[in-house]
Amino acid sequence: MNTDATIFVAGHRGLVGSAITRALLTQGYTNVICRARRELDLREQASVRAFFEQERPDYVFLAAAKVGGIQANDTYRAEFIYENLMMQTNIIDAAYRSGVKRLLFLGSSCIYPRDCPQPMREEYLLTGPLESTNEPYAVAKIAGIKMCEAYNAQHGTDFVSVMPTNLYGIGDNFDLETSHVLPALIRKAHEAKVSNAGHISVWGTGAPRREFLHVDDLADACVFVMRQSGYTEMLNIGSGTEVTIRQLVELVCDVVGYAGTIRFDTDKPDGTPRKLLDSSRINGLGWHAKIELREGIDETYRWFLENHANSLKAL
Numbered sequence: 001m002n003t004d005a006t007i008f009v010a011g012h013r014g015l016v017g018s019a020i021t022r023a024l025l026t027q028g029y030t031n032v033i034c035r036a037r038r039e040l041d042l043r044e045q046a047s048v049r050a051f052f053e054q055e056r057p058d059y060v061f062l063a064a065a066k067v068g069g070i071q072a073n074d075t076y077r078a079e080f081i082y083e084n085l086m087m088q089t090n091i092i093d094a095a096y097r098s099g100v101k102r103l104l105f106l107g108s109s110c111i112y113p114r115d116c117p118q119p120m121r122e123e124y125l126l127t128g129p130l131e132s133t134n135e136p137y138a139v140a141k142i143a144g145i146k147m148c149e150a151y152n153a154q155h156g157t158d159f160v161s162v163m164p165t166n167l168y169g170i171g172d173n174f175d176l177e178t179s180h181v182l183p184a185l186i187r188k189a190h191e192a193k194v195s196n197a198g199h200i201s202v203w204g205t206g207a208p209r210r211e212f213l214h215v216d217d218l219a220d221a222c223v224f225v226m227r228q229s230g231y232t233e234m235l236n237i238g239s240g241t242e243v244t245i246r247q248l249v250e251l252v253c254d255v256v257g258y259a260g261t262i263r264f265d266t267d268k269p270d271g272t273p274r275k276l277l278d279s280s281r282i283n284g285l286g287w288h289a290k291i292e293l294r295e296g297i298d299e300t301y302r303w304f305l306e307n308h309a310n311s312l313k314a315l
């Protein structure tokens, strides 16, 4: 991927797309193109085709997606399957038609069966039933992976899919209803500290285990994979660092400086009991995560303080 190649980052305002854009600019890529939602509705096939015909990008990072935490996935089931299928289908097909050199599709670790053997290897895809809270999202992501594979097989394209583990970092969504666990805990602990509240409420039992990866590590991995021209095997991208939700709350409270009580709200779902990726395939290609969990949470909290702490009501 030459530094003057035309690179389209779909979803450049999201957690992942903004991190990929930052990584590309930092690494000297000079021709990164992005479109705001009001300029290009990725759910509209004709608009997406016209955009690709006109701009003729060489490389595409497909990071546009409707995403959210366990509750958002479970509540907006129709939107999660419809919007993701539409956006990714339009982009993958338009990329083929306009002769894109290489496309990288962002999947998710929730594509693997709910009760998958751990750590989860790429070949465990479609070997068992999915977790119900995020099944519509997972089905859309599986369709994207299979579409890339089918286009490679029939049309000889160079499309690759990556499966990140649970992500966090700067640019995250801190809305308590729709966010993932890590930004939610940062906000809850911060608000409790500021208001001297005696406890914070955490969803579920605290027993589920999750692996967390800083989004800047993911962005670095995505650029790395994009450079592996001709490599089309699906790749897990994880940090190898797994914690229980209880351990995560304790870590976040420590970073934020909140010493109150933690209450578990067991009316809220736990979701998948454990989701640890086997990342040996990408590690074998020479990529490894670098950002430690504590260091990443500390940085994310500082970003939250600078960008959100004074305007929480507006979130």
Ligand code: GFB
Pocket (backbone or CB within 6 Å): 068, 069, 070, 071, 073, 108, 109, 110, 133, 134, 137, 138, 165, 166, 167, 176, 178, 179, 180, 181, 182, 184, 185, 201, 202, 203, 204, 208, 210, 245, 268, 269, 270, 271, 272
């Ligand atoms: O991050 P999270 O929403 O994603 O939740 P999933 C992880 C765990 O943290 C669950 C618990 O067991 C939650 O019950 N949790 C505790 C909380 N307190 C909170 C809180 O205040 N907010 C949230 N959100 N969780 C999503 C999938 O699943 O992960 C998506 O629904 C996607 O499809 C994404 O794959 C990476 O790991 O459970």
